[in-house]
Every structure is written in structure tokens, then in C-alpha cells.
Amino acid sequence: KAGVTQTPRYLIKTRGQQVTLSCSPISGHRSVSWYQQTPGQGLQFLFEYFSETQRNKGNFPGRFSGRQFSNSRSEMNVSTLELGDSALYLCASSFYPTGELFFGEGSRLTVL
Amino acid sequence: QQPVQSPQAVILREGEDAVINCSSSKALYSVHWYRQKHGEAPVFLMILLKGGEQKGHEKISASFNEKKQQSSLYLTASQLSYSGTYFCGTVPFLDNDMRFGAGTRLTVKP
Numbered sequence: 057k058a059g060v061t062q063t064p065r066y067l068i069k070t071r072g073q074q075v076t077l078s079c080s081p082i083s084g085h086r087s088v089s090w091y092q093q094t095p096g097q098g099l100q101f102l103f104e105y106f107s108e109t110q111r112n113k114g115n116f117p118g119r120f121s122g123r124q125f126s127n128s129r130s131e132m133n134v135s136t137l138e139l140g141d142s143a144l145y146l147c148a149s150s151f152y153p154t155g156e157l158f159f160g161e162g163s164r165l166t167v168l
Numbered sequence: 169q170q171p172v173q174s175p176q177a178v179i180l181r182e183g184e185d186a187v188i189n190c191s192s193s194k195a196l197y198s199v200h201w202y203r204q205k206h207g208e209a210p211v212f213l214m215i216l217l218k219g220g221e222q223k224g225h226e227k228i229s230a231s232f233n234e235k236k237q238q239s240s241l242y243l244t245a246s247q248l249s250y251s252g253t254y255f256c257g258t259v260p261f262l263d264n265d266m267r268f269g270a271g272t273r274l275t276v277k278p
Contacts, residue, residue, distance in 0.1 A: 060209075089266070098170070099210070099255060099268035112265035146209065154198065154259045154266055159209035 058082065060149050060160035068166045074135040077163045081128050081149030088130040089157065090122060093144040102145075105130055106153050134165075142167045169193060171258045173269035180246050180276050188241040188272045190256030199232050199239040200257035200266065203250075210255060213241075246276045 061080040069075050081088050090102040101114035105124035122132040128149075134141055144164050148157035171192040178186050190199065198217045202210040216232035216239060227244045239258075243250055253271040 091268070096270070098270035099257075101265065101267050104265055112263070148210075154264060156212045156215060157200070157202070157210075157257070157266070158212070159202075161209050 060147060060158050062145075062147050062160035062163050064163060065161060066164050066166075068168060069137050070168050071137055071139060073137050074133060075137060075165060076131055076133045077145055077147075077165075079130045079132075079147030079149075079160060081130070081147075082158055085149035085151050085158070086128050087150045087153045087155065088124055088128065089148045089150070090130070090132050091146045091148065092116075093146055093162070094142075099146065102132065104153060111153060137167045139167050141165060170267050171256055171269045173254075173256055173272050175272060176270070177273040178275070180274070182248060182276055182278055183245050184276075186243045186246060186274060188243075188254050188256075188274070190239045190241070190258070190269055192237040192258045192260065194237065194258075194260035194263070196232075196234065196237050196258050197261045197264070198259045199230075200259075201230055201239075201241050202255045202257065202268075203252045204255065204271075205252040213254075243274070246274075248276050248278065250274060251276045 087106045089104040091099040103113045108124045119135045124130045144162045146162045148159045201213040204210040230241045232239045255268045257266045257268045
């Protein structure tokens with residue numbers, strides 16, 4: 057079956073702009089989590105959605121937001137981009153919250 | 169709160185063994201282990217749900233000490249394909265979300 061699909065794979069933005077990243081989970085998975093990965097920081101938890109509801113949110117500023125649609129697809133948005141937002145953003149889906157995670161290839165964001 | 173992994177990095181020769189540790193300050197419901205190869209997405213290795221549980225996958229196994237909120241990943245007779253960064257993910261009882269450690273970079277040399 058198809059894996060987790062993230063779009064776009066690469067993008068370059070300038071400070072102050074906003075960006076929207078998309079994640080299509082594995083069919084049948086209703087839980088979607090987002091992580092920010094930077095060198096030396098590992099995987100930082102952003103938020104998790106299950107059945108269109110945000111269950112948990114990590115320690116990130118309000119500029120980071122997300123949502124999940126009725127088909128379980130999820131989007132995350134970062135407004136007023138800062139240089140420090142440059143990172144690989146990984147989406148993971150699972151059949152149930154805290155279950156085995158299946159990761160997408162990620163969206164690599166560069167902020168100039 | 170992130171779990172703490174150790175060591176940060178380890179270099180092995182083929183056939184050698186390694187242990188990667190993961191500890192949390194919170195009582196844990198489960199521990200996950202993932203491996204990420206360079207330029208690829210993390211891949212699930214195993215999940216441990218009970219205190220004292222041990223699981224294995226070929227020559228990679230793990231234990232979970234519920235009382236100490238610690239888990240260890242054991243790689244025996246390492247192969248070149250084991251190279252990558254290993255992450256533990258912990259799910260505390262009260263928080264019910266998964267947080268990852270900073271990762272352990274494992275390099276296996278011929």
C-alpha cells in the first residue's frame with residue numbers, strides 16, 4: 057500500500073513569509089503527527105491529530121499551526137518565517153495514537 | 169519532555185556489539201525504537217509495552233525496565249547495514265504523546 061506522502065519535498069522561503077506543508081497518511085490511518093528535525097536537535101514534536109482533533113502540541117510558538125481534514129490528510133502552517141525555522145519537517149501516520157509510526161520523506165524548508 | 173539517549177555516537181567494526189540507552193524522567197507506557205539512514209525517513213524497529221519486556225528483530229533486540237523508565241537497544245554482530253541514527257521514542261502515561269531522544273549515530277565499518 058502507498059506510504060505517507062508529503063508535499064512539497066523542498067521549498068525555499070524568505071523571512072516573514074508563511075508556508076503550508078501537506079501530509080497524506082497511509083490509507084486507514086487516522087492519526088497524524090508532525091516533527092521538526094534539525095541537526096543536533098533530533099526529532100522535535102510539533103503536534104498530533106486524530107480524527108480531525110489536535111490531541112497534543114509540542115513546545116513551539118503559535119506561529120506553528122496545523123489541522124486535519126475528514127479524510128485524515130493533514131496540513132501544517134508556519135507564519136512569519138524565521139531563519140531558525142529552516143529544518144526537515146516530518147509527518148508520520150499511525151493507525152492509532154502512540155502506535156507504530158510510519159514516516160514520510162519529509163519537507164525540507166530553507167528560510168533565507 | 170525529551171528522553172535522554174546515550175551514547176551520542178558510536179563507531180563499530182563489523183561483527184561487534186553495541187548498546188544504546190534511553191531514559192525518561194516520566195513513568196512510561198511504551199518505548200519505540202526507530203532507525204534513520206542518511207537522507208531517508210525514520211523506520212520503525214520495535215515497540216515495547218510492558219515493564220521488563222524484551223523484543224527482538226533478527227540481531228537487534230531491546231529491553232524495557234519500567235521501574236527505571238529506561239530502555240536499551242542491543243545490536244549484536246553488527247552489519248554494515250546497521251549504520252544510521254537510532255532514535256528512541258517514549259510515550260509517558262499521562263502525556264500520551266511520543267517524544268524522541270536526540271538520537272545515537274551508529275557507524276559500522278568493514
